């Protein structure tokens with residue numbers, strides 16, 4: 001499982017995703033893939049706020065809700081890796 005996570009992480013970075021680390025999850029975002037639907041900022045503005053820098057704060061809300069919000073991203077520009085198996 002951990003191995004797979006590592007590969008995914010590398011894949012994402014190789015594809016141009018940027019990493020936003022949190023305690024339990026790492027959030028990845030690709031500005032090139034984002035279609036600006038606004039789903040993420042509407043659904044969970046505490047974590048996703050385009051007026052803030054960094055605009056993603058992975059720990060600024062319930063982790064479960066953040067993961068569900070990321071799953072709803074229509075373009076795939078948002079991804080996450082759950083860090084449970086790390087360490």
Ligand code: SF4
Pocket residue numbers: 033034035036037038039040041072073074075076077078
């Ligand atoms: S939900 Fe996905 S496609 Fe929509 S604004 Fe957020 S990152 Fe971009």
